[in-house]
Amino acid sequence: MTERKIINKASLDELFNKLKSGGKRIIAPRDKKGKIIFEEISSLKDIASDYIQTTLSPKQTVFPRYEEILSYQFENRNIKIDKETKKPVPTVLFGVRPCDARSLSTLNAVFTWDYIDTSFTSKLENTTVISISCSKSDEYCFCTSVGGSPGDTAGSDILLTHLDNDNFLAEIITEKGKAILLSAPELFSDKDKSASGGKDAPAVEKEKYLAHVKPYFDVKELTNKLTKLFNSDIWEEQSLRCLGCGTCAFVCPACTCFDIQDETNGNYGERFMCWDSCAFALFTLHTSGHNPRETQAPRWRQRLIHKFLYQPERLSVYGCVGCGRCSRACPADMNLLEHLVEIMEAQ
Amino acid sequence: MSEFEPKIIAFVCNWCTYAGADLTGTSRIKYEPNVRIIKNTCTGRIDFMMILKAFARGADGVMVSGCHPNDCHYTSGNFHARRRWIVFKNLLEFLGFDTRRIYFSWVSAAEGAKWADVVNNFVNNIKKLGPFEDYKNLNPVRASLGVLNESARPQN
Amino acid sequence: MSRIGVFICHCGENIAGTVDCAKVAEVVSHLSGVAHSVDYKYMCSDPGQNLIKEAIKEKNLSGVIVAACSPRMHEPTFRRACAEAGLNPFLCEMANIREHCSWVHEKSDGTTQKAIDLIRMLVSKVRKNKPLYPIKVPVQRTALVIGGGIGGIQASLDIANAGHKVILVERDPSIGGHMSQLSETFPTLDCSQCILTPRMVEVAQHPNITLYTYSEVESVSGFIGNFKVKIRKKARCVDEKLCNGCGVCIQKCTVKKIPSEFDEGLGLRPAIYVPFPQAVPNKPVIDKKNCTYFIRGKCAACEKLCPTKAIRFDQQDEIIEADVGGIVLATGFTILNTDFFPEYGYGKYKDIITGLQYERLASASGPTLGVIKRPSDGKIPETVVFIACAGSRDSAKGIEYCSKICCMYTAKHAMLYKHKFHEGKAYVFYMDIRAGGKMYEEFVRRAIEEDHVKYIRGRVSKIYEEDGKLIVKGADTLLNHQPIEIKADMVVLATASIANQGAEELAQKLHVSYDSYHFFAEAHPKLRPVETNTAGIFLAGACQAPKDIPDTVAQASGAGSKIAALFSATEMTREPVIAVVHRTAPPIFSTCVGCFLCQSACPFQAIEREEIKARDGKVLKVVAKVNDGLCQGCGTCVALCRSKSIDLQGFTHEQMYAQIMAS
């Protein structure tokens, strides 16, 4: 059903205004002292122009780093609990990469596989994803090895591809995307109005404008491989330099682990859901003092096997979209791609 | 709207300031009722986290007081405390924390009158500064900050 | 779920007067964790304590809070009550709603609210309290008495007679203190020496008393029951064992004209001397500053002539170490000199003297053998003016207190003068006559009515010399400030009693607190006037505040019996408020990471290293360990520990946190 249109920057800006006046907030990548962060923006010019990948993934719009899930009040000897979830703000998530768009399905799989986490789903339902395909990549990118691609449409409602400095190819993929189109059809055209002859939207050869990310391994083979490596000493070897911080998990678009914390202040308190990481020693520490994952090695193993074996097995999604953020952010240069390739080669 | 009544927590040592405050009582010297004294063994015991938590709880000002230098019941607890306070106060200043909200003093067991003055001056200063919104705003869980001061509700 | 009982005391009107106790009880009863909440007129009374005991049993309470006076006042009382009812005493705490609330605030909702808050904060603390058990500490049954005046003498004798060893340390060459300088004592006019000397001798001869004169306390460490003291025995330059006190050296000494400290500068002494004939011990000391041998390296007359060869020029100071269980501070006082008073000529007029100098003039053993002669020319003065409150009760002079003894001794001085020289005229300038005490008022009246001493109410504004007379200018405030001028031959200033030189340093050595006048501070002005804030150290006499002889002796006996009580057993129990290092099951054993930064912070060297070993003896971990004999529970290490691995029993992280978060 995918429909192809052309939209230029001016119209895009106008589209933003329309959407805003329609009560939507627009979250897009913003350059903050060199770190590219997703934030609410007011116009196109707020958006970071030149970057391969954002520092933090956009997952916080649907899975914030901390979030109140209920509040309680002590009155005399009774506790009054208020757990109604707040109505999410209609949101347009603009400028995400196809890999990030793809990651939303992993999040969704985790938050809905048995218990439906309505605070997540309601946010997702109220979010329209306008992603921009990748014209550049770097050595950390490996989307093509985990089923994605620089121009992948999965998870996006609209995918933009930068054609030239002014024009974007807009692929309208879903109903949500369609709704955007219909909200301002005049801003989209079938032909671009650039002097140079102009092209027909349907005719555009999208691939020409995309980065080339070479595939490094076959993810199905990787999954198989992992079934045999549980007791391998590769984990210890690879994790030697791991510092045990939570950076990889927190920048990852597909990591879903969270902790639950009650914070009481006087007679009132709130229960928070907040990001957690399997790299932390405390993640599995028992009250008794026993820790089933005593050292960094089993923690590292858990991280990989969870993403590339357990999740595909149980939820038929991969816990990794190959965005490479973890490798870019790691203070000890734990390069995920490199490690995966190593695993593929391991005997 | 009645006048703003600041909430003030005082961390005092058991041997000098606590006893000094007792003397204020036995001497029937009147002072502002805003202060809530929390007794510690020694200023050396006062962890800076206590001060931070008092603010997190919604204190508009925090007092810390103990024995004069050389008079520590434990000989040097207050010297150690003094060093920590110097570092702590400088850190807070660097962070732009309004350090007028913390009052460090030496009040001996014999200085009942001084305790009253110290409290009164501090309370009046804090009244001028108003509620400590800067810090209260950091805490998302603040729906009831101060509620306990209006009427005693149960604790969990 | 805790079951805490809260007991709110009215303390008669003391609390109920400004705090709505019934409301407090009502509100507090709703706090979760509170199982019982009542108010009562006097919680410390027997019926009050019974309320608590019964509630503990009936309501099966897991903690008790008594909201009443300061814990310094009654915490022991109520903890005992709880113990008697079978509740661990450390599960009982007091909310101070009197000293910290009802007495310092007006009657108002705010005051009541503060009482509620203080209790609520304590409720959440006590919910985290754990039962604690007292620590047993051995008691070294030897007492150290510092100061050999009448206070120190009395305390030493009382302790010694109770069968305990005493070490008595005196700074001067002889014990006796100020009392030995006095002529006659009010109100009975009996001779001071005559009643004191026998006591001094008794001290010297008592088998339980070790006397160190001409010695000072160098350092004190340790704690109640286990103090370690170093005493510096200054070199006398005389071998006390050989010396038989014959006094030849004193007669033959080539330096003779040194003003005598004992005679307050009115008499003279040689370089080798005993301060006064009845000195104990009756062994001379060499005053190195003035001895020719020490100045020029020759003379040594005393050494040559000493029949027992007891002179030791090369004698060195000696440091004596001793373990003592308790300490009595009886270091006494000193008085202001006349040079403190610009209006009275900064002491440049010889015939303006202090009361203590007058005592020496009036003393039969004094420089004038008891005849009142004026220092300048030795004439017997025909007119003497006595000025009370010279410095005392004078904020301008920074001495706001009353020196207490001056009214009485001034009356005595005037009386003695009249007795010795009937024609003489005696005037007393005073502000008020404070003659509280048995037979005191009668004594003063006698001076006025029988001995016709003229009392004038008013301060003396100025004294100056004019042809051989001292012109005393003042005003009689009872005759509407009519100016008065008296031509006097001698003026006696009842100068203020002040704390000893170095009292402050001594206090710091012993870690006892002192007041703004540098007098040592008692633990409680009413109820613990003999104790200091430091367990095991007690006060006797004028080192705490100006006192006369009977008060000093009474307090000394008080201190003596405190020590006797402390020594009644070979070990005492200490409060378990001490630090402990976190320990837990393997594989963690302890969260302590063994950085030992706490070690150097501990004022009591109480932190030791402990090796945690596996069965095969392999060291798995080295962690900190607190010596519970040495730890005094200050908690400095607790605040320092980054991993929160040390905690302070009774003031744990959980307790403090709970108290803060309930504020």
Add this chain to the structure above:
Amino acid sequence: MNLQDLKTKAQKLLESNTVNVIIGYGQGSGGEVRPVFIRKPADIDKLVLNDKCVQNLAVYLTKHEIKKLGKPGIVAPLPVTRAIYQLMLEKQIADGEIVVLGIKNNGIITELTDNKSIRSFISDVPSELTSEEKARLSEIKSLSQQDKWRYWDEELSACIKCYACKSSCPLCYCSRCTIECNQPQWISVPSHLLGNMEWHIMRAMHLAGRCVNCGECARACPMGIPLNLLTQRLSEVIEKTFGTSESAEAFYPLSTFNVNDKEDFIR
């Protein structure tokens, strides 16, 4: 720099079994370097040495995964050597249980085998803030109180509580950090402003007087928060107020005191 010399020294140490592992820098991704743990003399060529070698490798010395490998030799630029000395003072490394290949800025490599030599090696070069660092600090100090608050409010609101700052700090070796205490929970876990503020104040306080100013915390932070400014400021304060006491007894300014310590705010 003197890579060959480094390799020869390291290789000798391994061959002679003086050490079981060389902790050093190897080629990393993105043109950067990464920590390597060389156990076989044959692998010695994995070592690299260039101006990118700044990560503070001392952090690995207290990790039990690394301890398991045996006696370490470590490639140590000055800040690393300083951290190692501090760890020795804090009894985390026993004297003689490590060989330090100390590297001065001139590239000269010195083999240090005991506490004393390490100490003299670092005391040759006084550890003081660079003029740039000082300038940066005074820049912030010169702000008004509100502006400072706003500045840090913004910086710290970015913190996601990944604890990279803690994990990468050689002196954050506690087996249990205060943030891991939950009875009581001194520091709130969620990365809201309060929790972040409390965490970073605590971190700075616990490093005060111990921090060797290697800047690892700031470098590790994925959000680019200049955390080392806090510890740098405290080093400045401590040096100014308490002076630098290099004496091994009083090496930690906050576990000692001077009766004449000066302050102007305790009344």
